[in-house]
Amino acid sequence: DxxxxxxxxxxxxxxxxxxxxxxxxxxxxxxxxxxxKKYPAEGPTFLISISSIKDKNEDGRFTVFLNKSAxxxxxxxxxxxxxxxxxxxxxAPAGGTSYGKLTFGQGTILTVHP
Amino acid sequence: NAGVMQNPRHLVRRRGQxxxxxxxxxxxxSHVYWYRQLPEEGLKFMVYLQKENIIDxxxxxxxxxxxxxxxxxxSILRIQQVVRGDSAAYFCASSPQTGPxxxxxxxxxxxxxVV
Numbered sequence: 001d002x003x004x005x006x007x008x009x010x011x012x013x014x015x016x017x018x019x020x021x022x023x024x025x026x027x028x029x030x031x032x033x034x035x036x037k038k039y040p041a042e043g044p045t046f047l048i049s050i051s052s053i054k055d056k057n058e059d060g061r062f063t064v065f066l067n068k069s070a071x072x073x074x075x076x077x078x079x080x081x082x083x084x085x086x087x088x089x090x091x092a093p094a095g096g097t098s099y100g101k102l103t104f105g106q107g108t109i110l111t112v113h114p
Numbered sequence: 115n116a117g118v119m120q121n122p123r124h125l126v127r128r129r130g131q132x133x134x135x136x137x138x139x140x141x142x143x144s145h146v147y148w149y150r151q152l153p154e155e156g157l158k159f160m161v162y163l164q165k166e167n168i169i170d171x172x173x174x175x176x177x178x179x180x181x182x183x184x185x186x187x188x189s190i191l192r193i194q195q196v197v198r199g200d201s202a203a204y205f206c207a208s209s210p211q212t213g214p215x216x217x218x219x220x221x222x223x224x225x226x227x228v229v
Contacts, residue, residue, distance in 0.1 A: 042223070046219070101147060101159050
C-alpha cells in the first residue's frame with residue numbers, strides 16, 4: 001500500500017525556469033509533510049516541510065503547496081539551477097510522535113539543463 | 115559537529131554470510147532510524163531505536179534482520195545469512211527528539227552488495 005506517491009519518475013527543466021514536483025497521499029491522518037533532496041551516493045537531505053494547518057511554505061527558491069482536500073502537495077523551485085539536479089522525495093511521518101519514522105514516495109529525478 | 119556517520123560505505127558479502135552495518139548518530143541525538151532503499155524505489159522504514167531500546171520494528175523483515183543501539187557505541191543493523199535480495203542501500207537517520215518540527219538527519223548510507 002503506497003500511501004505517498006510520486007507519479008512522475010523524472011522531470012527535465014531548463015535552467016532559470018520553474019520546476020514543479022508533485023506528490024499525492026492517501027492517508028488523511030498525515031498532518032506534516034517533508035521534502036528531501038538526494039544526490040547519488042549520498043543520503044537524503046532535508047529541504048522544506050509543511051504542516052497541514054498551512055497551505056504554503058516558502059524558503060528562498062523553494063515553495064511547497066499543500067491541497068488537503070485533494071491530498072496533494074507540490075514543490076516549486078524558482079528559478080531552477082543545474083545544482084538542483086537530484087532525486088526529490090516527499091515524505092510524511094507515519095504516525096505517533098516520531099517524526100523520524102517516515103513514509104517516502106518513490107522519488108522524482110529532476111534534471112536541470114544549463 | 116559531525117553528521118550521521120555510517121560505515122562501511124560499501125560492503126560486499128557472499129550469500130550466506132553476515133553483514134554488519136554501523137551508524138553513529140549526530141552528537142546529542144538519541145533517536146536512530148534505519149531505512150532500506152531497493153533499486154528504483156523510495157526509502158522504506160525498517161526500525162526505530164533509542165538507547166538500549168527498540169521502539170518500533172514494524173518494517174523489519176521477520177527473519178535474519180536485527181538491530182541494536184547499545185548504551186555505548188554505534189547502532190548496528192545485522193543481517194544474517196544474506197541473500198541476493200538483501201542488496202540495497204541502507205540509510206541511518208538520527209534526531210534529538212521526536213515530535214513536531216523535528217526533522218531526522220540522514221547518513222550517507224551503506225551500499226550492500228550480495229554476490
